[in-house]
Amino acid sequence: MLKEVRIHGRGGQGAVTMAEMIALCAYNSRKVVQAFPSFGVERRGAPVEAYVRISEKEISRRDHIANPDYLVILDPTLLENKGMLNGLDKGDMVLINSSKGEDEIKKIFSIYPDVKIKCIDAVTLAIDIIGKPIVNTALLGAFAFCTGIFDMKAVRAAIEEKLGDKGPEMVNKNIELAQKAYDHFDPHKQFVVIPGEQHLAVVDEDKMVVDS
Amino acid sequence: MKKLLEGSQAIAQIINRCKPGVVSAYPITPQTHIVEDLAKLKADGEAEYEFVRTESEFAAASVVLGASAAGTRTYTATTSQGLLLMLEVLYNIAGLELPVVMTCANRAVGAPINIWNDQQDAMTVRDTGWIMLFAKNIQEAVDLHLVAYKVAEGINQSVMVNMDGFYLTHTMEEVNIPEQTNVDRFLPKFKPVDFLDVKNPKTFGYLATQKEYQEIRLQLHEKVKNSRSLIIKTMKDFKNSFGRTLEPVSTYKTAGAKTVYVCMGSIYGTAKIAVDELRKSGKPVGLVAINMFRPFPDKEILAVLSKMKKVIVINRAVSLGAEGILTTEIKKALYGKCKVKIADEIVGLGGRNVSVEDIKNLLV
Numbered sequence: 001m002l003k004e005v006r007i008h009g010r011g012g013q014g015a016v017t018m019a020e021m022i023a024l025c026a027y028n029s030r031k032v033v034q035a036f037p038s039f040g041v042e043r044r045g046a047p048v049e050a051y052v053r054i055s056e057k058e059i060s061r062r063d064h065i066a067n068p069d070y071l072v073i074l075d076p077t078l079l080e081n082k083g084m085l086n087g088l089d090k091g092d093m094v095l096i097n098s099s100k101g102e103d104e105i106k107k108i109f110s111i112y113p114d115v116k117i118k119c120i121d122a123v124t125l126a127i128d129i130i131g132k133p134i135v136n137t138a139l140l141g142a143f144a145f146c147t148g149i150f151d152m153k154a155v156r157a158a159i160e161e162k163l164g165d166k167g168p169e170m171v172n173k174n175i176e177l178a179q180k181a182y183d184h185f186d187p188h189k190q191f192v193v194i195p196g197e198q199h200l201a202v203v204d205e206d207k208m209v210v211d212s
Numbered sequence: 213m214k215k216l217l218e219g220s221q222a223i224a225q226i227i228n229r230c231k232p233g234v235v236s237a238y239p240i241t242p243q244t245h246i247v248e249d250l251a252k253l254k255a256d257g258e259a260e261y262e263f264v265r266t267e268s269e270f271a272a273a274s275v276v277l278g279a280s281a282a283g284t285r286t287y288t289a290t291t292s293q294g295l296l297l298m299l300e301v302l303y304n305i306a307g308l309e310l311p312v313v314m315t316c317a318n319r320a321v322g323a324p325i326n327i328w329n330d331q332q333d334a335m336t337v338r339d340t341g342w343i344m345l346f347a348k349n350i351q352e353a354v355d356l357h358l359v360a361y362k363v364a365e366g367i368n369q370s371v372m373v374n375m376d377g378f379y380l381t382h383t384m385e386e387v388n389i390p391e392q393t394n395v396d397r398f399l400p401k402f403k404p405v406d407f408l409d410v411k412n413p414k415t416f417g418y419l420a421t422q423k424e425y426q427e428i429r430l431q432l433h434e435k436v437k438n439s440r441s442l443i444i445k446t447m448k449d450f451k452n453s454f455g456r457t458l459e460p461v462s463t464y465k466t467a468g469a470k471t472v473y474v475c476m477g478s479i480y481g482t483a484k485i486a487v488d489e490l491r492k493s494g495k496p497v498g499l500v501a502i503n504m505f506r507p508f509p510d511k512e513i514l515a516v517l518s519k520m521k522k523v524i525v526i527n528r529a530v531s532l533g534a535e536g537i538l539t540t541e542i543k544k545a546l547y548g549k550c551k552v553k554i555a556d557e558i559v560g561l562g563g564r565n566v567s568v569e570d571i572k573n574l575l576v
Contacts, residue, residue: 020218020384023216023384024216024384027216027386032386033216033384033385033386034383034384034385035383035384035385036378036379036382036383036384037378037382038378038565039327039328039378059385060481060482060484060485061481061482061484061485061568062379062383062478062479062481062482063482063565063566063567063568063570064565064567066567
């Protein structure tokens with residue numbers, strides 16, 4: 001089954017890198033993948049779209065993704081352009097970074113009653129953990145949990161590969177951020193950050209505090 | 213080895229394995245990642261070539277011209293305005309019969325300014341005497357570079373491998389980069405016969421007067437036309453060595469078809485889906501891709517298209533005031549040899565998305 005992902009962000013927010021990381025995660029999970037960007041003008045802040053196709057067999061088409069199964073929105077201010085929501089159908093999923101909360105976002109998407117909405121305040125999480133409002137790794141973790149296409153192990157490996165040139169500290173912090181976002185959607189796996197732990201993703205299970 | 217790679221990254225890796233002596237290129241979107249990766253391979257000590265930085269594409273082309281004339285395997289890459297800036301040198305490289313290989317990451321040409329994909333750049337330099345190959349996907353773009361070097365050095369003629377900007381240069385997919393030992397076996401060390409050498413002085417491209425110029429140019433014309441046999445042979449050799457098919461013309465579901473689309477480059481993959489869907493709804497359509505544009509595969513095209521009632525030519529470049537450039541080429545191949553309707557369709561200029569629906573809608 002061909003699954004199509006469309007990511008909306010702004011130049012500098014990491015939409016293209018996120019598409020590549022999704023592709024890498026799926027590829028390492030034995031899927032056939034294709035990831036590609038659609039740049040607008042090449043400058044920071046300009047709207048950017050990036051696409052991923054994930055399948056079990058050869059992917060031949062190279063047109064833009066008009067009917068995504070998963071729509072990922074890195075920047076909620078992009079919602080002002082309603083054209084961004086084109087192609088949403090019953091059963092599709094929207095994963096959005098917003099501080100508004102799921103109920104508020106669901107109102108915006110009320111014309112799409114059959115679309116699953118997953119909302120996370122990734123900016124707050126990202127500033128907290130990596131010190132920058134870059135949300136792509138957070139949404140990668142969220143994407144892993146919400147779609148089940150690949151697991152956190154694949155996410156960790158993809159972050160290590162794609163962000164390796166930023167040094168081990170940034171890699172570990174991004175893994176921590178992705179794990180937090182992953183756990184945000186998993187009611188049974190709420191972590192607390194343990195002071196001094198650099199690598200939350202491999203933290204000893206005994207140290208985990210499960211939120212009842 | 214199979215890896216998930218961006219198209220440009222894959223090209224840089226195969227070029228390094230082809231072991232050029234001199235690489236010179238000037239960065240320009242969407243070719244930039246190829247040059248960046250080649251520069252990085254060099255900086256990281258993973259490459260043997262000399263990387264010559266230049267102030268323009270004109271200079272980069274001139275550097276590879278000189279290096280090639282001195283008997284070195286060379287490489288350059290460019291696109292769009294950069295290719296046009298090279299134009300004078302491109303004529304000279306081809307006229308001097310130098311085995312330069314270049315990648316053109318196809319892109320639109322201004323004005324208005326536009327950095328996205330179509331094929332106007334390559335079509336504009338089609339008369340220079342370069343052999344021109346087109347890739348339908350990233351794997352083919354990689355593989356065609358091996359064929360390009362082998363052909364270029366086999367007959368001393370320059371070869372341009374075209375790959376659609378962004379659609380292939382910026383897409384990540386699984387690519388098989390041939391192992392170094394297999395590359396070495398297929399493409400042995402370059403042994404030039406004629407080259408600039410202070411110990412054995414020669415001159416290249418000396419003045420040809422009214423007495424000789426025409427003969428020299430027409431000889432070159434014949435040489436480029438006749439290069440088809442070596443290109444086809446090399447593609448077959450490639451298949452024997454690496455197991456992947458390369459051919460001057462690809463066909464898809466042409467058996468039993470009454471109408472065929474003819475296209476060039478990465479749009480083939482999208483058009484395949486359009487053909488699948490049309491076939492499902494009972495429409496007898498097929499698809500043809502031109503992978504070798506210079507020399508033009510007249511024979512192969514005639515063999516497929518003469519059986520059709522209608523041919524829809526999908527052009528990504530226009531001869532302004534005339535028609536789509538690929539349409540003219542197809543008409544030339546078929547003229548006086550068969551009766552078939554030819555529709556001239558121009559799509560996807562300046563990176564405009566061409567969807568499966570768009571391609572289906574060309575069938576009216």
